[in-house]
Amino acid sequence: MRTLTARLRTAAWLGWQVESNWADPLVFFIYTVLRPLATSLILAAMYWAVGARATRAGLFPAVYLGNAFHVYVTTVVIGMGWVVVEDREEYETLKYVFTSPIGMFSYLTGRASVKLVLATVSLLLTLGVGWFLVHVRWSWSAVAWGPLLATLVLGLAATLALGFLVAGVGLLLPRAAININEGLAVSLYLLCGVIFPIDLLPHGLQELSLLLPFTWWYEGLRRFTFGHGVSARIGALSNVQLLGALLVTTLAFMLLGYRGYSALERRARQAGRLDQTTMF
Amino acid sequence: MSGPLAASLALNLRATAARTYVRIVGSIREWTWIIGDAVLPNLGMCAFVLLYRTLGAPRSFEALAVFGGILSTYWLNVLWGMGSQFYWEKQQGQLQLYFAAPCSRMAILTGMAIGGILMTTLRSLFGVFMGFVVLGVRVPSFDVGVLALVFTLTMTSLYALGMTLASLFLLYGREAWHLSNALQEPVYFLSGLYFPLRALGALGAAAAGLVPLGLGVDALRQVLMGAHAEGFLPLRAETLILAGFTLAFLVLARAALAYLEGLSKREGRLTQRWQ
Numbered sequence: 001m002r003t004l005t006a007r008l009r010t011a012a013w014l015g016w017q018v019e020s021n022w023a024d025p026l027v028f029f030i031y032t033v034l035r036p037l038a039t040s041l042i043l044a045a046m047y048w049a050v051g052a053r054a055t056r057a058g059l060f061p062a063v064y065l066g067n068a069f070h071v072y073v074t075t076v077v078i079g080m081g082w083v084v085v086e087d088r089e090e091y092e093t094l095k096y097v098f099t100s101p102i103g104m105f106s107y108l109t110g111r112a113s114v115k116l117v118l119a120t121v122s123l124l125l126t127l128g129v130g131w132f133l134v135h136v137r138w139s140w141s142a143v144a145w146g147p148l149l150a151t152l153v154l155g156l157a158a159t160l161a162l163g164f165l166v167a168g169v170g171l172l173l174p175r176a177a178i179n180i181n182e183g184l185a186v187s188l189y190l191l192c193g194v195i196f197p198i199d200l201l202p203h204g205l206q207e208l209s210l211l212l213p214f215t216w217w218y219e220g221l222r223r224f225t226f227g228h229g230v231s232a233r234i235g236a237l238s239n240v241q242l243l244g245a246l247l248v249t250t251l252a253f254m255l256l257g258y259r260g261y262s263a264l265e266r267r268a269r270q271a272g273r274l275d276q277t278t279m280f
Numbered sequence: 281m282s283g284p285l286a287a288s289l290a291l292n293l294r295a296t297a298a299r300t301y302v303r304i305v306g307s308i309r310e311w312t313w314i315i316g317d318a319v320l321p322n323l324g325m326c327a328f329v330l331l332y333r334t335l336g337a338p339r340s341f342e343a344l345a346v347f348g349g350i351l352s353t354y355w356l357n358v359l360w361g362m363g364s365q366f367y368w369e370k371q372q373g374q375l376q377l378y379f380a381a382p383c384s385r386m387a388i389l390t391g392m393a394i395g396g397i398l399m400t401t402l403r404s405l406f407g408v409f410m411g412f413v414v415l416g417v418r419v420p421s422f423d424v425g426v427l428a429l430v431f432t433l434t435m436t437s438l439y440a441l442g443m444t445l446a447s448l449f450l451l452y453g454r455e456a457w458h459l460s461n462a463l464q465e466p467v468y469f470l471s472g473l474y475f476p477l478r479a480l481g482a483l484g485a486a487a488a489g490l491v492p493l494g495l496g497v498d499a500l501r502q503v504l505m506g507a508h509a510e511g512f513l514p515l516r517a518e519t520l521i522l523a524g525f526t527l528a529f530l531v532l533a534r535a536a537l538a539y540l541e542g543l544s545k546r547e548g549r550l551t552q553r554w555q
Contacts, residue, residue: 022455031462038465042474046331046341049479049510055336063331090371179316186323196330230334 007102011110018086019114029121036071036122037129043067043195044134061136062230063195066218068126070194072159073214074185075119076112080163081181083111084170088275095275104265108167112160138225147239148224151246155217158250161257168264172271174278194218197231206233213249220246295383299391300398303361307399317353318403322410325349328474329415340508341475343419344501346411348473350404351497354438355467357400359460362392362442367449367456376551385537389446393439419504427503430515433522434496440529441492447536450544467491472498476510484512492525 020028047060054060088094097107130136166184170177191205192198192214198206209215219229220242229235234242268274307313328345369375378388411417449456468474470487471494477484488494499518501509512518544550 022458031458034462035465038469042328042465042469043331045469045472045479046328046345046475047335049475050332050335050337050341053338057335059334063334179313179320182316183320186320190323190327195327196334200330200333 004106007106008110008113011102011107012113013110015083015111015114019118032118033122033125036068036074036126040064040067040126040129044130047134059230060134061130061138062222062226062228064130064134064136065127065222065225066194066230068123068130069155069218069221070189071122071126072116072119072156073162073188075122076115076159077163077166077188078181078185079115080108080112081166081170081177081184083108084167085175085177085181088171089175089277092275092277098274105164105261108164109160112163116156142227144224144239147243148221150243151217151220151224154243154246154250155213155221158213158217158253161250161253164257164261165264168261168268171268172264172273174273174276188212188214191215192218193231197229197233199231199233210245211249213246213253216242216246216249292383292387295381295387296391296394299388300395301391303392303395304399307395314403317356317400318406321352321356322349322407325352325407325474326410326415329411329417339417340505342415343411343417343505344476344509345474346407346415346417347501347504348468348471348475348497350407350411351434351493351500352468352473353404353407354397354400354435355471355473355493356464357396358438358442359445359463361396361400362389362439363445363449363463364456364460365392366446367452370550373551379541379550385541386443386534389443389533389537392446393442396442397435397439420506422504422506426515427500430496430499430503430519430522433519433526434492434500437492437522437525437529438496440526440533443533444529444536447533447540450537450540451547451549467493470494472512476501477512478510488512488521492522492529495521495525 022028023031043060043064047054047057050057084094087097097104127136166181169180173180188194191201191209192212193201193209194214198209198215201209216234219231219234222229223235223239223242237245307317325345325348328349329342332341332345366375366378369378378385381388449459452459470480470483471477471491472480472484473493477488477494477498480487484494488498495512495518498509498512499515499522502511502515502518513521
């Protein structure tokens with residue numbers, strides 16, 4: 001256990017150095033929060049622009065909350081994919097990680113932990129901007145803390161699981177992995193109803209959306225914070241049913257993440273892809 | 281035209297044509313870039329259109345978001361295909377070849393810009409399809425000539441800015457990459473890509489004075505949507521400012537390239553990788 005902790009700590013420290021050593025702390029902080037904050041400000045400006053002409057403006061706070069939490073997906077999931085691409089293609093150090101005693105799984109977990117912290121900073125700042133600038137506020141006494149905490153933990157577990165899967169795909173693919181990474185974030189933004197109810201998606205996509213834990217995650221976060229979500233379809237379910245669906249899809253993702261990553265890493269070793277460089 | 285000048289012009293035109301060719305062929309060869317440049321920005325656009333539907337906004341707002349989404353593909357190309365290009369070349373160890381070549385670096389950048397505009401226009405057709413066919417956006421009849429003029433000025437000013445960024449990024453290492461990353465969503469916001477620029481008030485005016493994307497998208501919306509565009513400035517004024525932007529950024533790019541090329545050489549940064 002002590003060895004594992006030391007390995008994770010080392011990987012996290014290394015991750016922090018790689019992430020941040022190109023800039024001074026202030027510049028790095030601004031860089032870290034700029035993108036997620038700008039996306040939230042886009043939503044706020046859309047809301048301001050529509051103003052009184054919006055017939056369902058009351059849904060905006062719930063939409064804003066979903067968008068704020070999507071930062072975990074963009075930072076952690078996509079970030080874990082980038083770790084593989086950067087270490088292999090740009091710094092050409094991935095092969096050394098594989099030959100070191102730390103192991104790739106611990107290494108990725110350590111790197112992901114830094115990204116989790118950075119995403120949390122972005123989240124808090126985004127929620128702060130929402131609270132003070134666009135009145136995205138909730139009643140603290142009305143928050144269902146227990147279910148909210150459970151939802152938060154399950155969603156983060158699903159995020160990490162998907163991150164491992166994306167990293168595994170990155171091990172196998174050449175530079176195309178860059179676009180797969182970016183594409184996944186945007187696709188999930190659309191598929192999981194981050195800023196709109198999944199009810200607006202065409203049939204087929206709606207059902208696909210329900211297979212993803214993030215759809216349940218965002219809806220759960222909204223319901224347990226504001227007392228309501230944005231989707232009528234999911235809104236018809238009880239709290240227990242919603243949490244149950246989140247639990248089942250998260251467990252499936254964790255299994256998929258672990259098994260999928262292991263299989264992809266094995267395949268990448270067999271195919272001799274661990275030290276390939278294709279960024280020419 | 282005197283002999284040496286004509287020869288120099290011919291050389292630079294050939295360099296421009298060659299770089300345009302490389303940009304076009306390179307873009308077609310890499311299928312994942314086609315998806316990355318054509319499909320992904322438009323998926324984001326769909327999400328913003330559906331947000332307007334969620335809020336129960338008037339349908340004209342959906343058209344605003346669609347046009348912004350289409351223009352976002354050009355901004356991505358300016359950032360990653362123009363601004364960061366010298367950074368990529370440096371990482372791949374090819375930048376020195378540009379400096380060893382007898383042609384002007386501006387000719388190479390112009391080739392990149394022309395190829396980038398052509399290929400991005402081809403890819404933006406996916407956004408047009410998503411907006412008009414899938415999301416059902418409609419616009420009233422408009423003047424094609426004015427649209428072509430405003431579009432051309434928007435593109436020339438944007439890609440001239442891209443040339444300036446390329447010059448600035450010549451000096452940088454990883455900062456260039458991070459700066460391009462950081463300039464995506466914040467510029468979308470400051471340019472009013474998914475909402476009328478006038479919603480930002482004074483902040484929108486300040487941003488419009490820095491990046492031509494905001495005025496470009498606002499002017500295009502005014503041509504296509506008329507009063508529903510909720511324009512920021514009169515169309516004529518925006519067109520003139522865009523023309524001014526083109527000229528200013530071209531001059532700036534040339535000066536910055538000359539200065540930073542010299543500085544990069546003195547500091548030995550042109551061939552420095554992994555910094």
